[in-house]
Amino acid sequence: MRATQTFVDTVVLNYALNAAWQLPVLFCAAWAATRMLRREGQAMEQRIWGAALFVAAIAPAASAAWPSLAELATFLTSLQRHPAAAKNGAVTIHTGPAWTHGSLSFTGPLAHAVSAGLLFVTACFALRLLWSMVQTRRLAREAKALVLSADAAARWKQLCISLRVRPPQIATSATLSGPVVLGVMRPMLLLPPELLSELSADEFTAAMAHELAHVRRRDFALHLVMQIAALPLRWHPLLWLLLARIEQSREAACDAIAADALQGSQAYARSLLKLAAWIGERNPTPNPHALGLFESGPLERRIMLLTERTSTLSRRSSLLLRVGAATLLTASCAAAMALHLGVGAAAAPHQASGPDAPISVKGGVMAGQILTKVAPIYPPDAKVAKIQGSVVLDAVIAKDGTIRDLKVISGPDELQHSAMDAVKQWVYKPYLLNGNPTEVETKITINYSLAK
Template identity: 35%
Template sequence: MNALESWTLGYLLNSIWQVPMIFAAGWIAARILRQSGPRMEHRVWVIAMMVEVFLPACRIRPSDLIHEVLRMVLRGSGAVHDEVRVAIGAGISSGVEMLRVPKSVLAAAVLGYGCSLLYFAGRLGWRLWSTWLMEREAERMVLASGPMTRWNRWGSVFGCEQAEVAVSGMIFGPVTVGIRNSVMIVPPGFLEKITDEDLDAVMAHEFAHIQRRDFAKNLAYGLLSLPVAYHPLLWLTRSRVAESREMVCDAMAAKAVAGSESYARSLLRLASLLVNNEPDRTLHAIGIFDANSFERRVMTLSEERADVRGVRRFVMTAVCGVAGLVMCASALALRVEVSGPAMTSTAQGTNSARLTIPILKNDAVYKRPPVYPVEAKATKNTLNGPVVLAVTIDENGVPTDVHMKKSLRADYDESALTAVKEWRWNPYLLNGNPVAVDTTVTVNYLLGK
């Protein structure tokens, strides 16, 4: 079985059930932290989206991580003495479930997942191309004296003096595009239809997007989320990111203009002006009506919000953080590893089979502990680090071939080889029959102070 195929299918299977867990945790955290303002809620959803992408790829064992942290703490306090730690396998817990699938099923699943990646990547590229084409064909315009004065004022307030304004018939409302050079694009005749108060609201909102670099962030989110772009709850997470992003910009704009109530009235007037138009199809253009959450945005601006600060905010954030860590640890502990039926006949032509696996599910029944080299300790000529051995175990659980995979030094290598050659395992069973297996043993040498 191809290792890449196994990893890909493992990522796919784990993302199917881990993404809902992460979304549920993000939703709960966002509800708890909602009183802290839209900025905190937005951070929660961005973190949730990143975890949805990267957690299915993680193979870290929570127990190993805790052990390593404790070892470092004890070592720093001078409480660690000479120690030899042994890990069997390629860093995967013996408690991890190993799902074995036929080659045909594995290949079909990987092919389907690859096609979905190509589809979503192509759609992303097409929409990015459409956005770039719109920005390229948009006609730069020179504002009249009144709007220009407002443009310069808001550009100075938000620190975005280099931004430009253009007009395009490809959009229905104001949008902002650009990574290095930002451009606010408006429909033809839009600026002539709105009042000065509404123009202030539009400019403040778009400059808030420019200051936050939301166009570049949205592009990065689209690229990073491609591995789980097939998952409906990833779509919902992305929509929550967009919704909370718009509320953050609303809060920034409302603070800059005449206040929340005045800004909310401007949003309602602008919505009634643009209600009969078709929504734009550009994925990355960020606009004042970008998210499908207009009602909640207006209600949020009208609400009396309690100011959550100090200890209360710290406690709420800490509770959400701990809950998130527990959820991630649970997902890692329950992750599924995928392996295919990679049996081959032995060289002797017998009916026995040899199987290469990441780790033995049945641990060794006898393990002679490797001894820290005595001469190395006596002469202070010590090293800290791992010796990795490749081990072939026959159908009776006896190591028939132990050789060096990663050397540390001759005396350390000899200590590890001598010990592991005397180990014994429970036979590994495949469909009820004992088989020979290949695995690895890692011996970590550590001499404390």
């Protein structure tokens, strides 16, 4: 039970620790990319912000799962700085199985409390999302089918043709203050019962054009996927700003599609303002489980985007900007996955047997405790014989930080003495448990490699 708890704590804390710094890096890269491609339209901006969200959700786990990226970077750096060493044989040291660029250590109760809190926040938002989907199904089930008049049906049909959208089902719901779209496989457009009678033909057409743009882009399904991807990051303050940027660019992209379909951004903007005033008089209530006309983002920015005039770029300039933005995003993603900070699983150390037995501590934790490290020397005879491989050692570190006992677990015989002679000289800071120096048992891996 304790081993399972420690494992869960380690996984959760490693994910949170890496997400804490990776999300700001990816957010800044996405912001820079959207500034570079601001003339490409709001749909491009939403794709960039959406990609940043998915990478931010995956990168903390991927950086731990793919440590070879970090090792490859270290190896290439060593080749640049010490080409002769690579030619004559290189020795790299890894204190245990944890391939991390940094390590933090928590006491057992603190680690458990933090990980439990993060899991609780994630579970709360997961339940909230599940409840919103239940409410969505209930809203669709209780809606009443709407029969359009001949004139409204003609406008509706023409609008669907203009937007190249298969006409979704239309229904009314008295609980709504404005039009919304919901449904993944079978989109449904829900309207307040008074919308047809109280709005002019132009205002009705503008509202329907915007909602049909959501249907055309399959925004409801994409919104649901993004909400699921954001669940493990809900504790991060910057996530709220990232989601707001996604929602704002999504609504602006639908505005652009609707304005093009109605052949006039100025007229559409005027209709949008009248719709906002009409909905505002009805004391609108938010609908987090559906995509509404005014559910996301300030209206002023959307009107400004509709009415401002932007000069078009040449094909060459557009291509160069896209390549630059893609390079920036790719470099940021690679950095986020290659660099990994770790939380040692030995935060709740395992007592071997007996009160005086050394505790088992992960090598990634003990790496930060080293005061003196002597580098192993590649044995000349082993180089001539082209012998290479890894020597895994089991070390017992005394209370004063010196190596008390050292055993070979595995590795070529010709390389074992070199590894043992070097590691015996290492000195660590005393490992403290409850404020008292404690003997520690850990694993150390020495890699010997020859250039091919």
